[in-house]
Amino acid sequence: MNDRAPAPGGLALIEALVNTLDIESGADSLDAPEAQARFALTPQDVPGARVLREALREACLAHAGHGTSTALDALLADAPLRVAVSPSGEAALRPSGPPTLLARVAEAVAAGAADGTWMRLKACEADDCQWAYYDRSPAARSRWCSMAVCGARAKMRTYRARRTAGAD
Template sequence: MNDKALAPGGLALVEALVNTLDVETGADTLDTADGRAAFGLAEPDVPAARELREALRAACLAHAGHRAPGSSPAALDRLLADAPLLVTVADDGTAALRPAAPDRLVSRIAEALAAAAASGTWARLKACEAEDCRWAYYDRSPGGRRRWCSMSVCGARAKMRTYRARGRGAAPSEPGLRPEPRASNAGEA
């Protein structure tokens, strides 16, 4: 659902992996040969890739201040422990982290996360607040406080639910959505 440009650098790989599952429809591109080929996966690699994807989604949700039931960003820590990185030094003396096993998806993800953490961009990769979406997006807003992948779709739906709940006098149904306080006029008696 993300209507913005892809995340910068290696985070585009992370974003693409998280977005292989359309939560709303249940469609998973890792079920297709083309979808697996995009990540250099064979069919037996898919369960591990799915586990990695959901751990990344949990971390992206945490970046946005949310937590999905039954998921924890700590799972990503466990998965990345199996992806050692090496420090390499170029001819000009610059150092970089490179995956020890570049043919493995988890190693490429670890390299991308290390570079993103160093550049300060990792925390801007988030997952949509909408429970029926959870699409990964890169938050390019100045304050880094975006909540939805698309204001025109997920944001509009959430705001409409809040508006309707307010009209019924009920509390908003989605966590994090609170009616705005009414403005008071100081001059009124």
């Protein structure tokens, strides 16, 4: 769906995870061994990854002004992270054990929150899409993953509704 460049830094991981489900077709690539390998998942990890994915989608929709996000906070509370300080004195959150998907997502959220990019990771407002994308617009007001697809569909629906209302 998305014709945009990937999100920066660790947010690319989150964007890719959210986009493993194509809502329009119902195809879930987390069932494929390639996707499981990409996210370092075992088949037993997939149900938890799906819960995490949908909590992230909810947060991305909230960033776009569509609802609120509560599930992600509870999930990230269990992320094993520690503060790491580099030799130059820079501090960052890092996984405190094996780099699980949850720990990597929590690290990416923390880094994105710190540098101001987290709130620009959004989900398309089209109900049949909800694809994650990184909003690079100057005012951070993008509404659709693709103006050519979802934006055009929304504008055509609005146009037809106005025309129908005018004909009555």
